[in-house]
Amino acid sequence: MKDVWNERLRCPxxxxxxxxxxxxxxxxxxxxxxxxxxxxxxxxTNDGPDFRCADCDVSVEP
Ligand SMILES: [Zn+2]
Structure with missing residues (x-):
């Protein structure tokens, strides 16, 4: 079984x-x-992948 899902990303x-x-x-x-x-x-990261904005280099909001 494999879960597949989409995650919304938003740069703060x-x-x-x-x-x-x-x-x-x-x-x-x-x-x-x-x-x-x-x-x-x-x-x-050790906790898993972390999404960042490529322009601002900040973590996106969850
Ligand atoms: Zn940004």
Whole structure:
């Protein structure tokens, strides 16, 4: 079984929004990012992937 879902991203500074697509298999500890919207990037942390605005370099709001 694999969960697939979309996550809404919103930059708190420039208010840009986008939708990322993620998936996670039952035996995966952390989700896998399938697509990142334009203008955003992903960094890997110990708690899992973290989305950041590519322009402002701040974490997006959850
Ligand atoms: Zn931004």
């Amino acid at each position: 500074l420039c208010l840009k929004t986008g939708t990322a697509n993620l998936c996670q298999a039952e035996d995966d500890d952390l989700p896998t990012i399938r697509s990142v919207p334009d203008g955003f990037r992903v960094i890997k």
